[in-house]
Amino acid sequence: xxxxxxxxxxxxxxxxxxxxxxxxxDPALGTVTAHVDLASVEEVDAAVAVAAAAFTTWRSSTxxxxxxxxxxxxxxxxxRRDELAAVxxxxxxxxxxxxxxxxxxxxxxxxxxxxxxxxxxxxxxxxVSTNVDVTAIRQPVGVxxxxxxxxxxxxxxxxxxxxxxxxxxxxxxxxxxxxxxAARLLAECWAEAGLPDGVFNVVNGxxxxxxxxxxxxxxxxxxxxxxxxxxxxxxxxxxxxxxxxQALGGAKNHMVVLPDADLEGAADAAVSAGFGSAGERCMAxxxxxxxxxxxxxxxxxxxxxxxxxxxxxxxxRCDMGPLVTRAHRDRVASYLDAGVEAGAKLVVDGRQGRPxxxxxxxxxxxxxxxEVPTESSIYRDEIFGPVLSIVRVPTFDAALDxxxxxxxxxxxxxxxxxxxxxxRFQNEVQAGMVGINVPIPVPAAAYSFGGWKASLFxxxxxxxxxxxxxxxxxxxxTSRWPQRSAPRAGVDLSFPGHG
Ligand code: NAD
Numbered sequence: 001x002x003x004x005x006x007x008x009x010x011x012x013x014x015x016x017x018x019x020x021x022x023x024x025x026d027p028a029l030g031t032v033t034a035h036v037d038l039a040s041v042e043e044v045d046a047a048v049a050v051a052a053a054a055f056t057t058w059r060s061s062t063x064x065x066x067x068x069x070x071x072x073x074x075x076x077x078x079x080r081r082d083e084l085a086a087v088x089x090x091x092x093x094x095x096x097x098x099x100x101x102x103x104x105x106x107x108x109x110x111x112x113x114x115x116x117x118x119x120x121x122x123x124x125x126x127x128v129s130t131n132v133d134v135t136a137i138r139q140p141v142g143v144x145x146x147x148x149x150x151x152x153x154x155x156x157x158x159x160x161x162x163x164x165x166x167x168x169x170x171x172x173x174x175x176x177x178x179x180x181x182a183a184r185l186l187a188e189c190w191a192e193a194g195l196p197d198g199v200f201n202v203v204n205g206x207x208x209x210x211x212x213x214x215x216x217x218x219x220x221x222x223x224x225x226x227x228x229x230x231x232x233x234x235x236x237x238x239x240x241x242x243x244x245x246q247a248l249g250g251a252k253n254h255m256v257v258l259p260d261a262d263l264e265g266a267a268d269a270a271v272s273a274g275f276g277s278a279g280e281r282c283m284a285x286x287x288x289x290x291x292x293x294x295x296x297x298x299x300x301x302x303x304x305x306x307x308x309x310x311x312x313x314x315x316x317r318c319d320m321g322p323l324v325t326r327a328h329r330d331r332v333a334s335y336l337d338a339g340v341e342a343g344a345k346l347v348v349d350g351r352q353g354r355p356x357x358x359x360x361x362x363x364x365x366x367x368x369x370x371e372v373p374t375e376s377s378i379y380r381d382e383i384f385g386p387v388l389s390i391v392r393v394p395t396f397d398a399a400l401d402x403x404x405x406x407x408x409x410x411x412x413x414x415x416x417x418x419x420x421x422x423x424r425f426q427n428e429v430q431a432g433m434v435g436i437n438v439p440i441p442v443p444a445a446a447y448s449f450g451g452w453k454a455s456l457f458x459x460x461x462x463x464x465x466x467x468x469x470x471x472x473x474x475x476x477x478t479s480r481w482p483q484r485s486a487p488r489a490g491v492d493l494s495f496p497g498h499g
Contacts, residue, residue, distance in 0.1 A: 003034035005180045007043060007204055008187040010050045011197030016043070022177045022206070027093035027322040028313040030360030036180045039205035044172075044212040047201045051143045051170040052218045054198030059140050059168045061196075063117040066166050070114045072193035073162070077107060077186075084185050086315075088153050091179040093321040093362070094277045095314035099154075106158030108445040109463050113162035119468045120167065129496075132480045138472035140168035141244065142220035145213040147174045147234065149226040150324050151280045151384075153182035159449065159462045160223045161186070161200065167471040169221075170199045174213060176226075178324055180204045214238045221470065223462065224248065225282075227382070228408075228454045235457035246470055247457040248450060250382040251282045251410035255439055256289040256399045256425070257298060261415035265437070267301035269415065273439035274388035275309060275366045278320050279332075282455075283411050283433070283440045286383060287372075288390045289399045295392045299347060299370055302388070306348055306366050311386075312356025322355070322362040323385055329362040332385030335378050336367055339389075342376030344369040350386055374402065382408070396421055404430045409452030413439050432456065 005024065007014035020038040025031065039047075077084070085099035092099070123136035144164045148156040153175065161171050175183035183202045190200040203209050210230075213219050214237040224234040224247040231249035238245035255273065257266045273285035290298055314321040323329040333351060340346050346369055353365030364386060372379050372389040379389055393399050403412050413435035414425045422436045432451040435441035443449050443464070450461025460470040 002032060005034050005036040005184060005204065007037060007039060007047060008184060008202040009047045009198075010201070011191050014043070024091055024178070024180060025325060026090050027324055027362045028315070028357050030326065030358065030362060033090065034181070036177050036204045038177065039203045039209040041208065041212045044203055044205070044209050044216065047172050047203045048143055048213070048216050048218050050198040051172050051201050054196060055140070055142055055170040058170055058196060058199045061168065063120065066168070067114060067117055069193050069195050070110065070116070070162060070166055073189055073195070074107065074110045074114060076189045076192050077103070077110065080185065080189060084154055084182060087181045087185060088179070089314040089321070091181055092150065092153055093314055093324060094280070095318055095321050098277050099314070102152050102155040105442065106155040109158050110162045112445040112463065113166040116163070116166040116468065119465070120472070128478070131483055131486065132478060135477040135479070137475050137477070138167075138468075139475055141471060141473055142169060143172060143218050144169045144221045144223065144471060145172050145174065145219050147210055147213065147222065147224045147226070148176060150176035150178040151277065151282070153179040154186065156225050157183060157186060159225075160467070163463060163467040164223075164471045165195065165199060167468060169471055170201075172201045172203055172213065172219070174203050174205060174209050177204060177206055210234065211237070214243070215241050219243060221245070222247070223470070225462075231457050232454075244470065245458050246450075246460045246462065248282070248462065249455050249457065250384075250408060251284075251451060251455050252287065252380075252382050252406055252408045253283060253285050253411040253413070254287045254289050254403045254406065255285040255413040255415065256396075256403065257291060257294050258396060258414070258416040258418060258421065259292050259294045260417050261294070262417065262437075263294070263297055263301060266415040267298060267305055269413075269439035270298070270302055270388065271305040271309070275306070275320050275386045278311075278323055278364075279386040279388075280324060280384055281440070283442055285413065285439050286387070286389060287379065288388065289402055290390055290392050291396055291399050292394060295370065295390055299368075299390065302368060303348055306368060309366055310356060311353065311363070311365050313358070313361070316356050318356055320366065320386065322357065323364055324362070326362050328385070329364050332383055332387060333364055335381070335383050335385075335387055339369050339372065339376060339378040339387075342373055342378065344372040344376060344378060344389070400425065400428060404428070407454045410455035411435065411441055411451070413441065432461065
């Protein structure tokens with residue numbers, strides 16, 4: 001009998017029967033390793049009810065208590081990070097070092113949340129009117145749904161949940177059904193850290209669970225990360241049901257290389273950001289925009305580095321692992337034919353390599369296209385795999401126009417030693433996260449993560465200050481305490497001024 005991965009509700013594993021189940025694969029082996037429960041509407045309702053009940057007391061917990069839980073959570077997560085990395089590699093396929101990297105970036109947000117009492121300070125104005133003071137406070141919003149994609153099984157849940165919890169909310173996390181085990185391990189860490197039962201819950205599932213969370217009257221806020229069509233659906237449905245929603249979508253990140261750039265560094269960056277995690281990163285570089293003749297110098301440097309990459313089982317010290325499912329591998333591989341048909345030059349064909357892994361793994365080696373037409377599907381679509389495209393343009397302005405014409409606006413990078421053009425790029429580029437000689441500009445935890453255009457629906461980015469604003473709402477209290485010695489103002493029907 002295969003392992004069963006079930007929900008986590010009220011501080012313990014769910015004990016009810018599973019009415020629907022999904023298969024969980026080890027992508028490097030190509031075999032089913034577990035079955036995950038797919039929640040029904042009733043199961044989602046049960047988790048939300050538990051979270052709503054827990055919120056009534058957690059919202060009033062002291063800042064000292066919350067801080068203690070956050071610090072303990074951090075310690076426990078640090079302690080279990082190898083175990084967590086192994087779980088991520090076994091279900092996602094990314095190599096162990098990369099899994100450790102995503103945990104480290106998630107821990108940064110936990111550390112930010114450890115200091116959240118400073119962010120939750122309110123405001124106070126004395127004597128805005130005679131004997132009248134004003135106090136501004138921020139309060140938690142209630143039950144927060146966090147819906148996450150397959151590609152960062154630990155980091156993306158950690159972008160949201162520590163901040164939501166530190167702000168006094170309760171959480172129902174719906175992780176990707178492809179990679180459910182990391183969420184379960186995080187739940188165990190919260191419980192071990194002394195978080196009261198019901199403040200952090202996990203429901204596993206698919207669109208049924210997501211759609212119920214979007215409609216449930218007791219869910220106050222929804223944080224979503226995933227593909228653009230689903231992000232749009234989540235935003236529209238959630239807001240129609242009166243919730244605050246931040247929905248981060250897909251990406252097609254461009255890296256512009258100018259002729260004056262450090263070309264060795266640019267080639268390193270292109271290969272690292274193009275093929276890290278097999279291109280299954282929302283911040284992956286998928287298009288190199290080579291300005292003027294720089295493409296001629298870049299192609300040999302990139303191909304030389306690609307030839308040195310080892311891909312295979314993430315537990316065998318390879319550089320790059322398999323794709324997450326067989327269907328996704330086949331979809332990504334189909335773009336190699338589509339690119340050739342569209343007239344692009346296939347410089348490296350990832351179907352021809354040999355992986356260091358079992359035959360049935362979901363393998364596809366790194367591929368490189370040059371001279372990619374911008375009307376082709378390999379340029380327009382988010383491929384989300386190890387396929388790097390080079391588009392050649394004559395000038396910096398043409399490069400900037402190309403980046404800005406993209407419907408996506410997650411990240412964009414520029415490689416140059418020209419300060420003036422770098423400054424123009426940073427000012428004019430239509431993207432939420434910009435790298436200057438940095439290929440994957442994921443903001444540090446005190447800032448916020450989010451794209452523009454079809455890469456984010458809503459107006460609030462993830463974590464940092466914007467995360468705190470999302471998970472709290474403002475209240476302003478205007479107060480007057482009667483002064484026995486002062487005369488009463490008496491009845492006055494005019495609109496109160498601040499005299
Ligand atoms: P996905 O959109 O298929 O799934 C994301 C979540 O939505 C999962 O929990 C899934 O169960 C749920 N879901 C899927 N289809 C649904 C539907 N029809 N209705 C309701 N819920 C549904 O995304 P994925 O394949 O898991 O992840 C890859 C995508 O996520 C890529 O497009 C990538 O760019 C994006 N991503 C974006 C960011 C970002 O910060 N912008 C970060 C990571 C990943």
